[in-house]
Amino acid sequence: MVLYGRKAEVAAIDRLLAGARQGQSGSLCVHGEAGIGKSALLDHAARAAESAGMRVLRAVGTETEAELPFAGLHLLLNAYDGRLDDRLGELAAPQAAALRGALVGTLGGGRGGAAAPGEDRFLVGLATLTLLSDLAEDRPLVCLVDDTQWVDQASVEALVFAARRLRSEGVVLVFAQRDDPEVVPIRGIPELRVAGLAEQDAAALLADLSPDLPAQVRDRVLAEAGGNPLALIELPRSVADEGWSPVSPLPIGHRVQRAFVSQIEALPARTRSLLTVAAADDSGEIGVVLRAARMLAIPVGAIEPAERAGLLTVTGGVLRFRHPLVRSAAYQRAVLAERSAAHQALARAWDEDQDADRRAWQLAAAATGPDDEVADLLERTARRAAERNGHAAVVAAYERAAQLTTDPRDVVRRGAAAALAATDAGQFDRAAKLTDRFAKAAEDPADHALLAVVRGLVEFESGSPRESGRALICGARQVAEVHPGWSGKLLVIGVHNAWHGADAEAVADGVAQLRELRLPPDDPVVPYIGAVEALARLGSDDVPGAYPLLRAFAAQARDVVPKTDWLRQFTAQLLLIAGQDPALVHQLASAMVADWRGTGQIGHLTVGLHHLAYAQILLGRHKIAAVTAAEGLQLATDTGHRPITAHFSSWLGWLAALEGDEERCRALANEGIRYGEDHQYPHSVLSGQWALALLDLGLGRHRAAFDRMCEHWRGWSFVASRSVADLVDAAMHIDCLDAARGPLDQVEEWTAGSEEEWAVAILLRCRAMLAPADSAEALFMEALSLHQKSDQPYEHARTWLAYGEWLRRRRRKREARTPLRNALESFERLGARLWAERARQELRAAGDRAASRKQKVEAAASLTPQELQVARLAATGATNRDIAAQLLISPRTVGQHLYNAFPKLGVSTRAELARLDLDAVL
Ligand SMILES: Nc1ncnc2c1ncn2[C@@H]1O[C@H](COP(=O)(O)OP(=O)(O)OP(=O)(O)O)[C@@H](O)[C@H]1O
Ligand SMILES: [Mg+2]
Structure with a gap:
């Protein structure tokens, strides 16, 4: 052609x-x-x-x-x-x-x-x-x-x-x-x-295919077709058949379809009926179509005129319409009874066991009113689809089953099942519509609860955590009597979501309900009650009251392995919210990620990567955190996990701030902020704002960093607490120390409660920066000795830097050099370029010439994050196929990354690779 x-x-x-x-x-x-x-x-x-x-x-x-x-x-x-x-x-x-x-x-x-x-x-x-x-x-x-x-x-x-x-x-x-x-x-x-053909191409096509058109008709066809080739081919025929009508207001597809209808109307009645059957079929199997036709007393030969007219072809047992619009035309021109009869016959043409799904769908298409028998068949189809994770198909089958059902309770039950499946399929809009439709008629508490869960999920994924929390807590109330266990689960998740939405009222309400439930001691949510109570206290700024509960929760998390996937995620999540024991979170998250990579549970993996990246950031393992977060961001985008996408963006923005990549930092942080603002998600806004403030701070724009942080520093949250050290740093440079004292006092409460050494070290650094000259040095020294005990190289380096700066400002230049050199070395190793630059400037000011020379960049640092990730796994002896399965890429891509990485690392075999200490650069 x-x-x-x-x-x-x-x-x-x-x-x-x-x-x-x-x-x-x-x-x-x-x-x-x-x-x-x-x-x-x-x-x-x-x-x-x-x-x-x-x-x-x-x-x-x-x-x-x-x-x-x-x-x-x-x-x-x-x-x-x-x-x-x-x-x-x-x-x-x-x-x-x-x-x-x-x-x-x-x-x-x-x-x-x-x-x-x-x-x-x-x-x-x-x-x-x-x-x-x-x-x-x-x-x-x-x-x-x-x-x-x-x-x-x-x-x-x-x-x-x-x-x-x-x-x-x-x-x-x-x-x-x-x-x-x-x-x-x-x-x-x-x-x-693909748009319409250019004018001269359209004219050429028309001239070649319909050379004998009168000029006036030709011009009208050209005008009406708007460069649509199918219209250019079909409209001249219908013009000849039906005479000319004024330019149709119908979309071009409908216009062409009408042309096909008139071609079909010109065929014998038996052929038209056969076309209806063929159009109602979904398989293209000629055997099935002819079997159904026979049941309707249509002879096999009826197909010939349609073939001769070029409307369809039959080859190798497969029936194909010339164009999908021929099929739509054949179907839509038939009256309801005729279409229904065709579907009925097709249903009978399929095998009852082997082709149960096709049969059920045909029967449903044949139904002109409620039909419980067919609804039951469709429910079975839905169950089969669920077994195979065909979630979208589950939604469709349950939804149609609900339409065909007479008993109102079954209608709601099936509607609720459709709504739940829609969330599994990632169709959140559809899930929301289904919940709206069926919630009104729901009477059974179990249906209510299910619909509340769906609403909670939908709101968390595409609405706001605040609404999600409210929906879940409300659903929990409705099932408290009948299903206390279920109610408990809804409440802990609901409180957690409400906490993310900074909805203190809902948090308090949820916790109160949870207390009233009186769950049996072996209920899986019982160990979490203390932790969610702590959230309620944090929400009302009772930080000292919250910490004993959180510490107890962390202690227990060290001993008891959570039983289910959601409890594992939840444990990591609560520890992160509380800023408690990052090493434990790291351990939990690494294990989850490894498991889910192994089983290919990509949805869970995305969430696990989020926890892992966060823990890696807390532990100052920035390079590997960037790798984790980059993988997570791609996965979250691919799987449509929007809130997690926003988190990854904010964290990658924060890491870009450390590297001094201004453009990237802004783009990513603003993603997180925008999502947070659009979805009433304050924590997401805060992390993005922190990234931007850190960028300003690193670039020496202290006033901007200070203003930004003051504006967004409100109430207790872990991110807020962590970022206070940067607020103090900025405040010191612009001599606004008093403004930093309030936030720092609150951090002190947290630090005292959390009993985390690294946190105390950060606090001491901040205190030192605000302290009068005679007490500052002792505080710095104390901070440095605590850092020694906890493995947080970035925070450690920040304290070296702060101490070195302090010494230099007091003209103790010689003494300043060692801490500044330590800081420089760590920042370079961590890839925190902006901070390395700041340390280098300070060193120069302290009279260290050597500092002007850049340190040798380690070979591994020149690898892209994915090359590094692939190389690390290859170094452990994993094959390309194993690595591909773990990183969710193709084996060929793994090969390509290694091909690029080898020369950068100066190796040519896997054995040589295995001898490198790649983890050292992470
Ligand atoms: N550039 C072209 N030159 C000549 N004929 C064309 C051109 N493009 C399409 N056609 C013909 O126009 C008709 C319609 O094109 P085609 O079937 O590709 O449309 P389509 O976009 O696939 O439509 P649909 O959405 O209905 O599937 C076909 O008969 C095709 O051969
Ligand atoms: Mg097409």
Whole structure:
């Protein structure tokens, strides 16, 4: 087929293909209205790739398959001509199991999937990434997914997850998606928007295909088509058939669809009925369509006129409409009873066991009113989809089941199940709408509680922690009588969320309810009651009252391993909020991260990385924290975990401030601040503001740093307490010491309560900076000796620096040099460039010439964070495939990182790599 125009679009595709030949991967999402030429561009890609000897896999979405989980992925991978099963066997075990489970289930609903329940919904994406990378081993691989708007969400998610992580595998993924306000657009991969053909290209196409049009009609077709190729091809026919009507106000797709309707109306009645059946089918299997047709007494031969008219083709047992709009036309022109009969017949044409899901959906489509039997079947479909983590399909099946149900209690139960599944699928807007719809009718406390949980989750993820806390605490009240255990869990999470929203009232309310519950001593939330009570006290600024409780909680966390994933996360989270025992948090978070990497629980992993990065920052391990946070930010973005995305942004901004990367710091910190402001999330605002203040401080803009911190320093929070040392530093430089005393007193309460040595050391440094000359030095010395006992190199270096500055200002230059040199050395090792610069300036002022020479940058410091991460794992003897599975990238990308890292490290083998002490630079 000749393509008119489309130079830029073709060039974009050709560039991707050329890249693949060089081993680069790439992806593209082609957008545009119906008939604009998206499939034509995909055809071009397929032809070009095949003639260049690449492997091409294609899949097309169909409207009704959208609810069958992993149907699209199955279709795509089935196009592979080798032994897919062997390839699956080469994947890491959890990935293989997840992908097998996803694919096996799509072969027939009745067979069910092999995936373990509770598996992560992104694990299939990781498995897809590895598999595509493997399939591209011998030659480049091109995957083309057309009509993505109708591909089931589970498949799209898996493919997009893979697409975002492709680097150097030689894999190309191109999606085509029709613009439609109902459809969630694909995000995070490059977009190619296809618009109408340029005027002369449109005119040329029309002239070539309809050479005999009268000039007046030609001009009108050109005007109405707006460069849409399908309209340019179809409208002249309908003009001939139906005469000319004034320019239609309908969108071009509808206009063209109407043209198809008139073509169909011209066919014999039996053929029209057969087209209705074919359009109502979702499988394209000609055998099924003809079986159903026979049940409706439509003879097989009825298909011929439609084939002759070019409306559909049948090849290799598969029926295809010429264009999706032909299918829509055939379906929509039929009256309700006719469509219903077609669906009924199709349902009977499917096997009751093997194809239970397709059958259930067909029966649901046939139903014209409530039907409990069909609703039961759909509920079973929902359960099967849940077993395979096809969450979007679970939502659809439960939602439709609720519509068909008569008993109001079952309606709510199914509606609530749909809402919960929507949160699992990451569809928070849909979950919110479902809760609104069903909450009014809910009578059973269990349904209330479930809907409250959903609202709490939705609010936390996309609304505000404050609203989330309130919803959960309110839901807890409703089930307190019937399900005290459940109520307890809702309350601890609710209080925690309300705390994040700085909602002291809700925190207090939740804690009061928790006390009244009188849970049995072996209830899993009992050990957490003290900790949430502490939050209530902190919320009312009773810091001394909170600490005994928090210390007791930390002591117990050292001994008792929390039983469930959420309790583990919660333990780490509470310790972080309290600023208690970062080494313990580090230990807990490392273990969680390692476990979740192993099992591929990517959703949990994202949260675990957040705790780990925070603990690493607290311990002054900044370089590795940057690596952790960068990985976390990408994951959180990929998985749509928005509050966590904001946290990672703020922390990366804070680390960028230390490095003195102003632009990056601002961009990241402002992300965190914006999210916090939009979602009533004060802690997120505070961390972002601290990053910006730290930047100002490092750059010597003391007044700006001071003002910013004074503005945002309100109430007790761990971040606020930690940042007070910077406030004092700024205050000292601009001689505003008095303003820093109040906050520092509050920090003193915290420090006294927490009994953390490193915290006391920071406090002593601050006190020293504010102290009169005769008592300051003793305080510095005391601080330094405490630092010696706790492993916090960054804070230690800040105290060296402060002490050195203090000495130099008192003209004790010679004595100042040692602490300043210590500070410089630590800051350089930590990559805290701005602070190293400040130490260097001080040293020069103290008469140390050597300080003007930059220290030798360690070889490992020149590695990118990901290269460093890969190199560390390779040094432990892990294979590329192991590393890939752990870091959620493809084995080829691992190879590429090592290829880049070896020369930078001056090694050429893994054995040499293993001998390096890479951890030393972190
Ligand atoms: N540049 C072009 N030159 C010539 N014909 C074209 C061009 N682009 C598309 N066509 C033809 O126009 C018709 C519609 O194009 P196509 O099917 O690619 O649209 P689409 O964007 O995929 O629409 P839909 O969203 O409905 O799938 C097809 O018959 C196709 O061959
Ligand atoms: Mg198309």
